[in-house]
Amino acid sequence: MIDQKQCEIDIEKVENTKIHDVDFDKLDFGRKFTDHMFYCDFIDDEWQQPKIVPYQAMTIEPSARVLHYGQAVFEGMKAYKDTDGNAFLFRPEDNHRRINISAARLAIPEFPKDYFMKGLTTLIEMDKDWIKSGDGNSLYIRPFVFAIEPAISAAPAEAYRFMIICSPAKAYYTDKVRVIFAEEYSRSANGGVGFAKAAGNYAAQFYPTRLAQQKGYQQVIWTDANTHEYLEEAGTMNIFFRINDTLVTAPISDRILDGITRKSIIQLAEDNNIPVEVRRVKVSEIKEASRNGSLKEIFGTGTAAVISAISAFEHGNEVFEIPDMENAYADLLKKKLVNIQQNQSVDKYGWRYEIK
Structure with a gap:
């Protein structure tokens, strides 16, 4: 059971906001951060009292296990504001569930739902002015947990820090992207950590993605590690293919x-x-679908980009262009999803979570 008294958040507010120093029309994704941050430490086999403090640098020891064995997982989520100034999260309980699934795979203790939801909503309420209404505007939210115990023996840590930081954001990709289908490198393998949002998954993608960028592409669509015959996931997105009028996507797996x-x-x-x-x-x-004209669209989906349309792909030194299409599924579905997120349409699914 959660100790409700311990779950109370110790809050220290900034003396002066830095919001007036930010140009919200010229945001470089993930480089500006709001006034406050949430953190909670796991010590002596239990989560301690959560805290919200001014966003600031931290001190950890050089022997912190995360620096040596990569025990770190994270989530990505967003808050939106409607035209009346009301703030909303999108499916936050799914993010809590998934970060604990990721944590379990890396032998990190589960973070309590009460702590997560209360910390998240309190932090967003405090920094609510950083959420701007309007198309493409949002507050990107980064919950993460990492091993802080100072020890370099190869074993799970006994101390961790769970944190939430926030960054104002505009559209992640403003244009369609060009991609390469992976032929040599792999993102994940059976029995691995591909299903988890482990920090190391992304670090391992950087080199092959850089190679793709040197050829004029923005992302890699990863193929299966065994044969490289099956398309699975893009760099930061799940991937969809429209063949004639049917959407096709790979099943989730490990x-x-x-x-x-x-x-x-x-x-x-x-x-x-x-x-x-x-x-x-x-x-x-x-x-083959591209050659015979039945491939109408490819698009990626993810928190940062929502939906990102793909204009071309390369495989086997052959480039396949995807023509622009009227009434594209990517445009239709993105509009419907964003309307729910920004409280512009009815949410019959219960996905929207109002910050009160």
Whole structure:
């Protein structure tokens, strides 16, 4: 049971806000942060009293286990504001559930739901002015947990820090992106940590993604580690293919992240009479569909980008262009999802969570 008295948050507010130093029309994603941050330490086998303090640098020892063995997982989520100034989260309980699934895979203790929801909502309420209304505007929220115990023996830590920081954001990708289908490098493998939002998953992607960028592409769509025959997930997104009028996406597994935006898009597509097939997708199938004209769209889904349309892909030194399409599924589904997130349409799913 959670000790409700211990769950009370110790709050220290900033003396002067830094919001007036930020140009909200020129935001570089993830580089500006709000006035406050939440943190809670796991010491002596229990989570301590949560705290909200001014955003600041931290001190950890050089022997902190996270620096040596990578015990760190995170989440990505957003808050939105409607035209009346009301703030909303999107499916926050799913983020709490998923960060604990990720944590368990890295032998990190579960973070209590009461702590998470109270810390999250209190922090957002305190920094609510950083959320701007309007199309493309949001507050990106980064919950994360990492090992802080000072010890370099190869074993799970006995001390951790759970934190939430926030960053005002605009659209992640403003244009369509070009991608490469992976032929050599892999993102994850059977029995690994691909399904978890482990920090090391992303570090391992940086080098092959840099190689793709040097060729003029923005992202890599990863293929299965065994054969490189099946398309699985993009760098920071789940991936969808429109073949004729059907959306196709790979099933989640221990290699593929259970994306919250992905689940939402599948639900919205089905409710708008768009056929959806969740199945393995071959590289050869998509190449042939592009050649015969049945490949209408490819788009990625994720918290940061929501939906990002793809204009071309390369595989086997062959480039496949995807023509622009009127009434694209990507545009339709993004609009419907964003309208729910920003309180511009009815939320019959119960996805929207108002900050009060």
